Amino acid sequence: MRTLGLDVGNRRIGISISDGIGIIASPLGYITRTVQSEDVFAILREAAHHGVGHIIIGIPFLANGSIGEQARLVNKFRCELQAQTDLLISTWDERYSTIEAERLLREVGRKPSREKGKVDAAAAAVILQSYLDQQRS
Numbered sequence: 001m002r003t004l005g006l007d008v009g010n011r012r013i014g015i016s017i018s019d020g021i022g023i024i025a026s027p028l029g030y031i032t033r034t035v036q037s038e039d040v041f042a043i044l045r046e047a048a049h050h051g052v053g054h055i056i057i058g059i060p061f062l063a064n065g066s067i068g069e070q071a072r073l074v075n076k077f078r079c080e081l082q083a084q085t086d087l088l089i090s091t092w093d094e095r096y097s098t099i100e101a102e103r104l105l106r107e108v109g110r111k112p113s114r115e116k117g118k119v120d121a122a123a124a125a126v127i128l129q130s131y132l133d134q135q136r137s
Helices: 036-049 069-084 097-107 116-136
Strands: 002-008 012-018 027-031 050-059 088-093
Touching: 002 027, 002 036, 002 069, 002 088, 002 116, 012 036, 027 036, 027 116, 036 050, 036 069, 050 069, 050 116, 069 088, 088 116, 097 116
Parallel strands: 002 050, 050 088
Antiparallel strands: 002 012, 012 027
16 A cells, blocks of 8 residues: 655645555655645545555644644645545654755755755655654664
8 A cells, every 4th residue: 555645835735655565755746736625636636546545744843842823724734635535644743854855855966945846745755754664663
């Protein structure tokens, strides 16, 4: 069963996917946000296309671990997504995932400031990889 990872932002949703045995997460792409119902449909279309059985959504907790406004917005998206599917949807702490994604892109010679969509997809992969690693330990 493959797993989809999401980094839900205000402008884009980064998407990543696991391999078939749940060991490696890879960036898949991103969608540019429109209206929430269309965003949900786009994510579910990706999930169906890739044979996904589980979706992990990164929750942007504040540095102190509390829930801020952005985390509330992401949770609202999660609720709408869950209302439209029977797929298992889980949340995962995504603190610092974007910083890590930008670092990884710089390591391979990319300029994160010019490739925001790739940063979002890479952040989704960081989130999903963290989840997969935890599941194996």
